[in-house]
Amino acid sequence: MSDLLERLRGRGWRMTAQRRVVAEVLDGEHVHLTADEVHTRAVAKLPEISRATVYNTLGELVSLGEVLEVATDKRAKRYDPNAHRPHHHLVCAQCGAIRDVHPDGNPLADLPDSERFGFTVSDVEVTYRGICPTCAVAA
Amino acid sequence: MSDLLERLRGRGWRMTAQRRVVAEVLDGEHVHLTADEVHTRAVAKLPEISRATVYNTLGELVSLGEVLEVATDKRAKRYDPNAHRPHHHLVCAQCGAIRDVHPDGNPLADLPDSERFGFTVSDVEVTYRGICPTCAVAA
DNA sequence: GTCGCACATTAGACACCATCCAAATCAGGG
DNA sequence: CCCTGATTTGGATGGTGTCTAATGTGCGAC
CATH class of the missing domain: 3.30.1490.190 (Ferric-uptake regulator, C-terminal dimerisarion domain)
Structure with missing residues (x-):
């Protein structure tokens, strides 16, 4: 996942503690968290991170093609970091x-x-x- | 679509003006309305119908297998009356x-x-x- | 190293979709 | 035609996501 951080820095992303934490949370196979779950886990690592930042960051990761939005759940969107291997x-x-x-x-x-x-x-x-x-x- | 009403009556559905109107709105091919659109169209035919009833009726139609919920839109659920022809x-x-x-x-x-x-x-x-x-x- | 500023973050208000609830109403069997 | 339990109603409530104005900060320039 540090690959991801490298790649993002290369695209001119400003590296902040908040973004690093969100990227860490979205690591691994079969990970499909809701925005709220991402927020909860991010807060555990960085208590002052806000919901808005998590939403912003997730949205950016999606438009950069690094994370996929999946709609398997009819309640909330879920985010899938496994974007580079079609599945x-x-x-x-x-x-x-x-x-x-x-x-x-x-x-x-x-x-x-x-x-x-x-x-x-x-x-x-x-x-x-x-x-x-x-x-x-x-x- | 009167087929539908027949079938529902056969299953012990109490027939009300509201349910008739919802069933009428959900008629045709390539129909994929949101609950709110169903409500708007239902109100045009029966002004006093409430949002809650539309939601209730849609939910019942879904559990009876007469209508499908589709999540193509990431905002609101859509309802597809074409449930008997897999597609x-x-x-x-x-x-x-x-x-x-x-x-x-x-x-x-x-x-x-x-x-x-x-x-x-x-x-x-x-x-x-x-x-x-x-x-x-x-x- | 430090300065500056454009970009990020924040808290909380807001909007939207959906569900829940208690009270009023009504369909349909007897 | 009446009764009863199913249905409807409007408004309150809850969850998800977006927006905004004020504040903070990464990082390139020097």
Whole structure:
């Protein structure tokens, strides 16, 4: 993740303690936090960080293409730092757990011209839903 | 759509003017209204209908499986009455226009066991993103 | 090293979407 | 036609995200 900080500095980002903390929180695989969760964890490392800064920073990371917004949850947006390895999501319908997955094939190719209605299609987002092992046992 | 009303009555739904109006509003192909838009259109037909009733009715239609909630828009939930013909969505990244599409192939089959993490996968949701013809011309 | 200023951060108000609630109303079986 | 439990209502409430004006600060210039 220090890669990320390097890359951002290279793009003229001013390096602040707040931004460093947000970047640290968004580290790892299968990380899909809401803005509020990011804020909570950031506060643990830097008590005076404000909600607005977390939102600002997340928004910047998204427009720089370093973090993805995912809408698997219908309540709040979630942020996925794994932006450089294209992937989709597998969500537990019960507990909301999210895993990154890498399906075979390219769903873009499955959309025939006749179904494109003249759109220039550039991207596709796939969400698989099911029940995770933990919830299956509990049921 | 009167089919819908019949089916609901058969399931023991008490038929009220409000529910009839909501069902009428949610009629047609490529209809993807937000709850608020449904409310606005419902008020045009039945001025005294309240927001809470629209939300209640939409929620009931969703749990009965007659209407789908779609999260293509990151602001508000949208409601799709085309629940009985499985389909996916094509969204204009610029203006937000939504079309129903029917891709070839079955994306569920593209998820190998090794990528399922023990989940029982039952459903998949696909959102294509691009630029619609109207916005392409305007650009 | 230090200065300056454009860029960042902050707290809190605000807007939007959705849900909850207690009281009033109504559909439809008997 | 009446009764009862389902339904509707309006307003309060809560969660998520954005905005603003005032304050603070990273970092290039010197």
